[in-house]
Amino acid sequence: MRNIMGTGPAREIIMPIVQMAIFVAGAGALCSVIMIILATLFQGSGADHLLQSTQGVGIFAYTVGNLPQVLIDGMTIGFVYAAIALGYTMVYGVLQFINFAHSEIFAIGAFAGVESLIALNAVGSLAKAGTIGSFGYFGLALLIGMAVAGGTAVFVERVAYRPLRNSPKLVPLISAIGVSFALQDIIRLTESLTTGQFYRVIPTFGNFDDRLTLFTIGSKAIDIQVKSLVVILAAVTMLVALNYLVKATKVGKAIRAVSQDPNTAALLGIGVNGVISLTFLVGGSLGGAAGVMYALKFTRIDPFVGFMPGIKAFAAAVLGGIGNLTGALLGGIVLGMIESFAGAYLGTFTQGAFGAEYKDMVAFLILILVIIFRPNGLLGENLSQKA
Amino acid sequence: MKEQIKLKINQFMTFVNKGRNPYFFSIGLLLLGFSVVYLSPRSIPGFLLFVFSASSIYWLKLHKSVQLALAVFVAIILVPILGGRNVFYLEVIFQIAVFSALALGLNIVVGFSGLLNFGYMAFYAVGAYLWAFFGSQQPYLLNTTVTTKPLHTPFFMAPDYFYLFIFLGVIVAAVLGLILGLPVLRVRGDYLAVISLAFGEIVRQLANNLDKPWNLTNGPQGITPVQRPTMPKGVLNMFNSIFDPVIGHRITENQAYNILFYLIALMVVIAVIVITYRLDDSKVGRAWTAVREDELSAGAMGINANKLKLGAFTVGASFAGAMGVLFAASRTFVSPETFTFLQSVGVLTMVILGGIGSITGVIVGATVVTLLNIQVLQSFSLYLSQLRQSDAAILGFHWKNLSNQLDPAKYQRLIFGVVLVTMMIYRPAGLIPAARRQRELDAEPDADELEGKGADRG
Numbered sequence: 001m002r003n004i005m006g007t008g009p010a011r012e013i014i015m016p017i018v019q020m021a022i023f024v025a026g027a028g029a030l031c032s033v034i035m036i037i038l039a040t041l042f043q044g045s046g047a048d049h050l051l052q053s054t055q056g057v058g059i060f061a062y063t064v065g066n067l068p069q070v071l072i073d074g075m076t077i078g079f080v081y082a083a084i085a086l087g088y089t090m091v092y093g094v095l096q097f098i099n100f101a102h103s104e105i106f107a108i109g110a111f112a113g114v115e116s117l118i119a120l121n122a123v124g125s126l127a128k129a130g131t132i133g134s135f136g137y138f139g140l141a142l143l144i145g146m147a148v149a150g151g152t153a154v155f156v157e158r159v160a161y162r163p164l165r166n167s168p169k170l171v172p173l174i175s176a177i178g179v180s181f182a183l184q185d186i187i188r189l190t191e192s193l194t195t196g197q198f199y200r201v202i203p204t205f206g207n208f209d210d211r212l213t214l215f216t217i218g219s220k221a222i223d224i225q226v227k228s229l230v231v232i233l234a235a236v237t238m239l240v241a242l243n244y245l246v247k248a249t250k251v252g253k254a255i256r257a258v259s260q261d262p263n264t265a266a267l268l269g270i271g272v273n274g275v276i277s278l279t280f281l282v283g284g285s286l287g288g289a290a291g292v293m294y295a296l297k298f299t300r301i302d303p304f305v306g307f308m309p310g311i312k313a314f315a316a317a318v319l320g321g322i323g324n325l326t327g328a329l330l331g332g333i334v335l336g337m338i339e340s341f342a343g344a345y346l347g348t349f350t351q352g353a354f355g356a357e358y359k360d361m362v363a364f365l366i367l368i369l370v371i372i373f374r375p376n377g378l379l380g381e382n383l384s385q386k387a
Numbered sequence: 388m389k390e391q392i393k394l395k396i397n398q399f400m401t402f403v404n405k406g407r408n409p410y411f412f413s414i415g416l417l418l419l420g421f422s423v424v425y426l427s428p429r430s431i432p433g434f435l436l437f438v439f440s441a442s443s444i445y446w447l448k449l450h451k452s453v454q455l456a457l458a459v460f461v462a463i464i465l466v467p468i469l470g471g472r473n474v475f476y477l478e479v480i481f482q483i484a485v486f487s488a489l490a491l492g493l494n495i496v497v498g499f500s501g502l503l504n505f506g507y508m509a510f511y512a513v514g515a516y517l518w519a520f521f522g523s524q525q526p527y528l529l530n531t532t533v534t535t536k537p538l539h540t541p542f543f544m545a546p547d548y549f550y551l552f553i554f555l556g557v558i559v560a561a562v563l564g565l566i567l568g569l570p571v572l573r574v575r576g577d578y579l580a581v582i583s584l585a586f587g588e589i590v591r592q593l594a595n596n597l598d599k600p601w602n603l604t605n606g607p608q609g610i611t612p613v614q615r616p617t618m619p620k621g622v623l624n625m626f627n628s629i630f631d632p633v634i635g636h637r638i639t640e641n642q643a644y645n646i647l648f649y650l651i652a653l654m655v656v657i658a659v660i661v662i663t664y665r666l667d668d669s670k671v672g673r674a675w676t677a678v679r680e681d682e683l684s685a686g687a688m689g690i691n692a693n694k695l696k697l698g699a700f701t702v703g704a705s706f707a708g709a710m711g712v713l714f715a716a717s718r719t720f721v722s723p724e725t726f727t728f729l730q731s732v733g734v735l736t737m738v739i740l741g742g743i744g745s746i747t748g749v750i751v752g753a754t755v756v757t758l759l760n761i762q763v764l765q766s767f768s769l770y771l772s773q774l775r776q777s778d779a780a781i782l783g784f785h786w787k788n789l790s791n792q793l794d795p796a797k798y799q800r801l802i803f804g805v806v807l808v809t810m811m812i813y814r815p816a817g818l819i820p821a822a823r824r825q826r827e828l829d830a831e832p833d834a835d836e837l838e839g840k841g842a843d844r845g
Contacts, residue, residue, distance in 0.1 A: 098577045160808050170503050171811050173577050174739060177505070177732060178807025185801035193793065307728070311588075314581065353600035361592050364585035371578050372570045 012248040016240050016329075023330050024078075027337045028071045035341060038349065039063035047351050063345065068214075068222040070344045071337070076228040076297065078336020079235035083290035084313030085320070085328040086242060087153075087283035093259040093323040094279045095165075100176035101156055102287055103310020104183035105149045107303060109288020110295045111187055113145030114200045126205040134206025135230070142234065142292045149288020152183075153280040162273070187303040199302035202295050231293045238289055239329060242282065246325060255279055259323070308360060312339070315367035321377025330378060338362060409447040413457065416440035421465055428473035431766055437469070438754070445747070462653060467626075467646050471634035477645040479762055481717065484652035485710050487753040488659045490737040491746065492706030495663065497735065498744030498821070499672060500699035501679030503580040505731055506567070506587025510704040512594060512726035513563055514556035514711020519610040519721035520603065522549060529601045546614040552712045553655070560708020561701045568700035587731055594723040609722025613715050618643055648717040655713060659706050663746055666702070675699060729800060733760075736803045739810050742817025751819055756806075760799060768796040 039060045042048055048059040055062065084106055091099040120126050120137055129137055160179045164172040192198040208227040215222055246252035257265040258275045266272045294309060295301045316335040320327025342362045347355040370377065403412055420440030423433040444457045470477035489511060496504045520526065524540040531537070567586050574582065598606030618640060626646075627637045638646075666672050677685035678692045686692055715721045733756065741752025771793065810817065 098581065160812070163812050167811075167815065169577060170501070170580075171815055173503060173580055174735070175808050175811040177735075178804040178811065180804065181729075181732060181800040182804025182808065185798050185804065189793070189798070189801070311584070315585075318578075318581075354596075357592075357596050361589055364589050364592075367585045368570065368582055368589075371582055372573050375574060375578065 009244070009248050012244050013240055016243040016326075017236070019326060020236060020239065020329065020333075023333045024075055027078075027330075027334045028074065031074070031337045031341050032067055032071070035063055035067070035345060036060075038345075042349060047349050050351055051348065059348070062348065065217075065220060066344060068217075070340050072222075072224050072228065073344075074337035074340030075333070076231050076336070077340060078333035079232055079239075080290050080294055080297070080332075081309065081313045081316045081336050082329045082332025083235050083238060083286050083293070084309055085317040085332045086239070086325060087287040088314050088317040089320075089322055089325060089328040090255075090279050090283040092317070093325075094255065094262075094276055095161075096323075097161070097169075097172050098176065098314070099161075099280075099283075100173065100310075101160075101179040101183060102153075102283070103306035103313075104180050104187070105153045105156075105284045105306075106287040106291040106294070106310060107187060107301070107306035108152050108183065108291070109145035109149030109285075110291030110301045110305060111191065111200060111303075112148035112288065113141040113292030114202050114295050114301060116144045117141045117203055117205075118200065121203040121205065126203060129205065131207055134208070138206070138208075138230065138292075138296065142289055145288040145292035146285035147288075149291065150281045150285030153284025153287070154277050156183075157277060157280040162276075184303045184306075191303065199300060200295075201300050208296065227296050231297055234289070234293060238286060242286065243325065245282065251278065311367075312360075312363040315363045315370075317377075318367060318375075319370050319377055321379040324377070324379050327377055327379035334378075335363060335366065338366065404448040409449050410453065413440075413443045413447050413449060416443045417457070417461065417465070421469070424469050424476070425472060428469070428476075431762060434476060434479075434762070435758070438758070466649070468630060468633050470646055470649065471630060471636075471638045471642060474642050474645050477642075477649050479758070481645070481649050481652050482761060483754050483757045484649070484656045485714060486734065486737060486757050487750045488652075488656050488706050488710045489734045490741070490749045490753040491656075491659050491663050492703040492710075493734050494703075494738050494744065494746070494749045495666065495675075495706075496699050496703040497738055498749070499667065499675040499679070500696055501675075502696060502699060503577070504583045504700075504703070505580050505728065505735070506583035506585070506590070507703070507707060507734055508726040508728075508731040509567075509587040509590035510560040510563060510707035511711040511714070511730075512590055512723075513560050514708035515715040515721045515725070516594060516604060516610075516711075517556055517559055517708075518549065518552045518712040518715040519613045521552065522546070522614045522716065523610050523612060525603070525605065525610055528605075529603070531602055532598070542614055544614075546617050549614065549616040549712070549716050553651075553709050556708035556712035557705040558708075560711070561705040563708075564700040564702075564704025565697060567704075568697040584728065584731075587726075587728060591723050591726050591728075594726065604723070607723060609720060609724075611720040613719045613721060615644055615716050615719060616647070618647065644717075648713065652710075652713060652717075655709055660746065660750075662702075667744075667746065671695065671698065729803075732803055732807075733799065736806050738817075740806055740818060742819045742821055743815075745817060745819050745821035748817050748819035748821065752817070756803075759802065760796075764796045764799070764802075768794050771795065 039062075042059050045059070051057060051059050051062055057065070084102070087102045087105070088099060091097060091102070117126065117137065120141075126134065126137060156179050160175050161172050164175055188198045191200065206226075208225070208230065210226050211223040212226060212229065213221045213223045244252075246255060254265070254270045254275050255278065257268070257270055258272055258279075262272050265275075290309075290313075291301075291306070294305070312335060313332065316331035317328045318331070319335060320329065320331030322328075339359050339362055343356040343359040346358055403409060417440045420433075420437035423430070424437045427433055441461050444454055444461070449457070466477070466480060470480075489507070492510075493504060493507050496502050496507070521544050522542070524542055526543040527540050528537075567583065570579075570582050594604045595607050597603040604610065623638075623640060623643050626643065631637055674685070674690045674695050677688065677690055678695055682692050714725075737752040737756045738749050739752070740756060741750065742748025
């Protein structure tokens with residue numbers, strides 16, 4: 001009798017999709033429930049009265065009314081974090097090393113994608129493209145971003161990390177910080193030398209800024225931006241592909257073997273250096289793709305754009321259990337949700353005393369608390385010896 | 388070729404250090420450096436020459452008492468005179484002193500006990516905001532918004548409380564170091580680096596956002612004016628009556644403040660250096676090394692690793708706290724922009740460049756990076772902008788077409804990054820390795836490339 005999930009390769013495609021759905025639903029439901037309980041508790045408080053007088057709705061109605069939008073935002077940014085977090089976690093799984101430069105790999109991917117779109121825009125292709133065509137061009141930009149970012153990641157590994165592989169742990173870490181800083185200024189230099197501006201704005205094309213109405217509650221329409229939908233779909237596709245690569249192919253088996261025990265893997269005829277390069281290529285291109293998606297969602301990028309998403313994605317990787325692919329996915333989604341909820345409700349509930357500007361700090365606090373109280377993360381395997 | 392150069396340098400050094408030669412050399416160099424800077428106060432090579440000649444007191448083989456006398460003479464007499472001629476040098480030396488103290492503090496954490504700290508600026512920020520809050524009108528402005536400062540708000544404290552606050556800064560930063568140190572007990576190595584990064588960012592963001600519900604930090608605009616300690620008229624007049632003929636003009640009160648802050652910074656740095664030296668040579672210092680090299684074995688020898696790590700964090704933080712108070716007073720202005728991750732990595736770069744764990748090395752590292760940052764790069768930028776305004780062209784390329792963004796002073800990150808990577812790959816022990824680390828590295832068979840370096844450390 002065949003397994004209901006299918007066997008072998010098919011299973012590796014269906015499983016992660018089911019997982020993601022569970023994670024999104026679970027994290028979203030948990031956050032919503034907490035929020036609704038909080039809203040109930042805050043009824044009659046100063047925040048409630050303030051809302052009543054300014055917007056004419058009670059805090060409970062306000063919270064519930066905004067929930068779908070907040071959930072969609074949280075899911076979108078959560079998938080971007082998950083895609084970046086996978087880069088951290090893959091490298092950590094293989095080398096037990098935090099690749100601090102990954103946030104700049106992300107930025108390089110973003111710039112490569114945006115620059116190619118700007119070039120396409122300059123020749124006029126984007127203006128002529130229809131709906132399908134503009135999706136095609138975005139896909140092309142995504143691929144270019146992935147290729148450039150992946151290539152950079154491999155290069156960085158070869159130049160700055162491989163010579164230090166047998167050094168004490170802090171040495172490659174310091175080197176990684178150095179690479180991260182140097183890359184930021186290299187991006188800035190190349191970008192500013194060509195145009196005199198070091199930031200880039202993604203050209204507007206296609207129907208990415210339109211809003212699709214998903215459903216209506218009463219008179220209020222719940223809609224989603226096309227670009228958010230594109231980001232979610234692209235991220236899900238890539239995450240499934242990655243999962244397939246790691247879990248169901250021979251190359252993936254080699255990666256897992258090296259991450260478990262490089263010496264034994266080498267004895268069994270696996271080229272460890274090649275596998276490590278491949279890991280950086282895969283992780284880097286995922287980061288690059290996340291960069292292009294980030295640029296699509298937030299439109300403006302600068303050379304230092306990678307820092308915040310990078311550290312948040314690292315927080316996500318740690319939250320899920322670093323070295324664990326599923327964990328990175330879970331961590332990214334959970335962090336995206338929490339951040340989105342904090343950004344949407346913190347200001348309202350504290351009557352403006354602590355506004356959305358504290359949402360960055362939420363990620364840092366989560367990072368610190370997780371590392372102190374549960375260093376293995378939510379789904380962590382026993383990595384405490386390696387850490 | 389390399390060997391020959393090394394040999395030549397060695398021969399030269401033996402000649403320099405033979406008999407009475409070092410005395411002639413050091414005094415000659417000092418006279419040369421001093422007169423060059425005195426005659427052309429704006430020349431940067433001249434200033435670098437002066438820094439070099441002042442450092443010769445350290446590396447020439449002089450009698451200890453002569454060394455001390457010369458150092459005091461340079462610090463108390465020569466530098467203030469030159470500072471009177473061109474006050475910018477006092478600023479440079481002040482910054483070198485501040486960053487040396489910071490780098491020495493970080494060196495205790497990173498170098499002695501081997502804990503990577505990416506959030507070191509947080510302690511500096513705490514010291515700075517401590518005095519910025521109590522030494523300004525801010526306590527009376529708690530319920531005002533950022534832009535509406537009522538006129539004629541009185542200052543909260545008398546300016547001379549500043550001296551007390553240097554010590555308070557030490558204590559507050561130390562307590563904060565203890566709090567951050569607590570997670571250290573749970574995690575190791577790279578996780579700690581990330582925690583400290585997050586901690587540093589949290590402190591910066593708090594400084595940025597705590598303008599509501601109570602206006603504690605005045606938000607991104609920062610607190611200004613912060614008080615400076617009072618400058619008695621008598622001291623200023625006395626200084627002028629003594630040095631007026633040498634400097635050539637009477638110095639103003641602002642210049643006198645520069646000299647005052649330079650002297651305070653000098654005292655703090657000397658205190659820091661003495662403490663660091665004593666710690667390095669003490670039982671605690673050896674225990675730190677033991678914990679850094681092998682925590683398990685250290686524990687087996689009866690060393691309480693947790694206590695020592697906490698101690699390292701506390702001591703390192705306290706230096707930064709003192710310097711923070713000094714910084715706030717000298718700038719009369721504090722804003723969150725000063726305490727970024729970039730600055731934390733900058734201080735780390737100083738430590739790595741000079742030599743992890745090496746006191747001389749760290750000071751050299753701080754000097755080199757600070758000079759690079761605020762003098763060499765700035766003047767290079769100035770030069771480029773002059774070129775841009777001129778009509779000069781090279782190989783058909785017109786300088787005025789050069790992008791405005793190409794401003795070397797803005798590319799600190801590139802320099803920090805390249806320095807960190809190259810040092811890690813080629814000289815992980817730094818330019819002037821610590822004597823103890825040198826011995827450890829020499830004991831390992833694969834460290835022969837580092838041999839013989841750092842032998843010049845007296």
